[in-house]
Amino acid sequence: MSRHAHWLKNALAGAALAALSATGALAADTVVVYNTISTKVMQAYVDAFQKQNPGTTVQVVSGGSGELLTRIRAERNNPRGDVFVGPDADVFDVALDLFEGYKSPEASAFSADAQHKDGKYYGFSTNFQAFIVNTKMMPLDKAPKTWTDLAKPEFKGKILMANPAQSGSAYSQMHQIVKMHGWDVMEKIIANATFVPSSKLAFQNVAKGEMPIGLTSEFNILQSKEEGFAVEAVYPADGTALIIDANGIIKGGPNPATAKKFLDFISSKQAHEILVQVDKRRSARKDVAPPPGLTPVSAIKVVAYDTVSAATDRTKSLETFDKYFSRK
Numbered sequence: 637m638s639r640h641a642h643w644l645k646n647a648l649a650g651a652a653l654a655a656l657s658a659t660g661a662l663a664a665d666t667v668v669v670y671n672t673i674s675t676k677v678m679q680a681y682v683d684a685f686q687k688q689n690p691g692t693t694v695q696v697v698s699g700g701s702g703e704l705l706t707r708i709r710a711e712r713n714n715p716r717g718d719v720f721v722g723p724d725a726d727v728f729d730v731a732l733d734l735f736e737g738y739k740s741p742e743a744s745a746f747s748a749d750a751q752h753k754d755g756k757y758y759g760f761s762t763n764f765q766a767f768i769v770n771t772k773m774m775p776l777d778k779a780p781k782t783w784t785d786l787a788k789p790e791f792k793g794k795i796l797m798a799n800p801a802q803s804g805s806a807y808s809q810m811h812q813i814v815k816m817h818g819w820d821v822m823e824k825i826i827a828n829a830t831f832v833p834s835s836k837l838a839f840q841n842v843a844k845g846e847m848p849i850g851l852t853s854e855f856n857i858l859q860s861k862e863e864g865f866a867v868e869a870v871y872p873a874d875g876t877a878l879i880i881d882a883n884g885i886i887k888g889g890p891n892p893a894t895a896k897k898f899l900d901f902i903s904s905k906q907a908h909e910i911l912v913q914v915d916k917r918r919s920a921r922k923d924v925a926p927p928p929g930l931t932p933v934s935a936i937k938v939v940a941y942d943t944v945s946a947a948t949d950r951t952k953s954l955e956t957f958d959k960y961f962s963r964k
Contacts, residue, residue, distance in 0.1 A: 666693045667894040670704045670886070672722035672804070673760075677915045684910070685901050692894060700834055701727050701804035708734050708886060715888045718895035721760070721902065724804035725882045726811075728757040729947035736885040738896060742903040750880055750920045757884035758903045759920025761911060763853045764878055764936060765809050767870040768839050768860065773848035780849065782874040783813050787824035795829040796838045796850040801954050803835040808879050809851050810957065811946045816874065816939065819956060826960045843867050855916040858929050862916070871931060877941030878933070880920055 671678050675698060682694045697704070701723035708717060712734060720728075720735070728735060737754040750759030769779045774794070780786050786795060798806035813822050832838055835852065842850035843865035857869040883902050885895045901907055908919040918926040 665689075665691055665891075665894060666695060667891050667898045668695045668697065668716060668718045668889070669898065670708065670717040670720045671696050671698045672701045672704060672720075672881075674915055677911060678721070680910050680914055681902060681907060684906070685898060688901070689897065692897075694898070700798075700802040702800075702802040702807075705731060712888075715886050715890065717886045718889035718891050719883065719885055719898050719902075721883045722881050724808050724943075724946075725752075725757060725759070725880045726808070726943040726946035726950070727804050728752065728882055728884055729943050730950050732756050734887055736887045736889075736892070736895075738885050738899065740896075740900050740903055742900055745903070745905065745921045745923055747922060752882075752884075757882035758899070760881045760883050760902075761855070761915075761917035762878050762880050762920050763855055763918055764871060764876045764938075765805060765812065765851065766854045766857060766876060767872070768842050768850045768852050768857045769868050769870055770842050770845055770848050770866060771868055772866045773845060776868055776870070779870055781870065781872070783825075783872050784817055784821055784874065786813075786828060786849075786851075787821050788828075791849065792828040793830070794848050795825070796841055796847045797825075797829045797831055798835040798838040798851075799831050799833055800957055802833055803838075804881065805835050805853050805879075806838070806851070807950070807953075808877070808941070808946065811949065811953065812877055812939070812941065814953065815942075815945070819960075822957075823960045826957065827964060831961070853917075854930060855918075855927075858916045858927070862929070869931065871936045873937060875937040875939035877939050879941050880943075882920075 678696055685694060686692055705727055735756045737756055739755050740758060743751060746759050767780060780791060800807040800810045838850045839852035839856040841847055843860040854869055857867055860867045883899060885899055889895055905923060908921045908924045911917050912919055912924060912927045916927045
């Protein structure tokens with residue numbers, strides 16, 4: 637077994653997931669949410685949904701998108717979850733057979749590229765991947781400016797990345813780099829970087845001063861800055877993609893009616909305004925304005941992100957990552 641396989645096994649075994657009874661049946665007015673977003677936003681959703689649906693219980697199982705998708709796969713013959721919240725859309729695309737097609741009444745609020753054509757998922761937020769730089773540890777003029785800069789020898793041991801097998805955002809970072817610059821560049825970045833088991837650590841540890849550079853979603857940088865940390869965002873000058881994450885109903889889940897209610901709620905304008913206010917994310921809805929403080933899209937070099945190739949390349953890409961990771 638490779639070092640990465642051992643690492644993944646241990647990360648999965650130690651993941652802090654909410655416990656669900658293996659034998660106890662859930663009440664009909666319960667919904668089980670497999671959650672990849674911040675606990676702060678999810679708690680706001682739970683409170684608002686339960687207020688609108690008195691007597692309904694929301695059980696939340698939180699973790700990284702990779703580990704939760706692994707869990708959904710393992711449970712496919714006896715699903716325990718109802719709704720999958722917040723992974724990148726390509727996480728759904730790689731496993732569409734695990735999700736239920738559903739025509740939500742909120743569908744018209746999303747553009748065609750922000751929802752699956754058969755209703756397998758609906759857009760949640762849209763965000764760019766960027767570099768978080770701790771300016772106490774590294775002046776901005778010394779920080780990397782492009783994806784290829786991350787491969788330079790001077791940044792060895794100064795970069796934090798989440799493991800792409802565990803984090804949807806980390807996988808999208810890797811997929812962008814490989815599509816734009818090839819595996820030769822990505823191999824050098826893997827050699828330079830320190831990998832952590834969750835996307836949260838990739839920005840939190842930089843904000844706390846444990847490493848000068850991290851790769852993360854842009855809203856994490858804005859949140860950290862507003863919390864008083866000495867960090868700034870650097871958008872790669874060679875381009876970064878506007879990526880959609882999404883929500884969908886798990887096929888065969890124990891509470892299908894409540895699952896539809898929860899998906900409708902989390903796709904609503906009210907829920908997306910909570911997302912913008914609390915988590916500083918750009919909403920995937922057409923009628924919700926972005927949070928103040930984020931860099932305007934017009935000031936960012938935007939490149940295309942092919943969710944289909946991201947999904948179809950996933951297994952091979954993670955195997956290649958594992959090969960290079962094992963050489964560290």
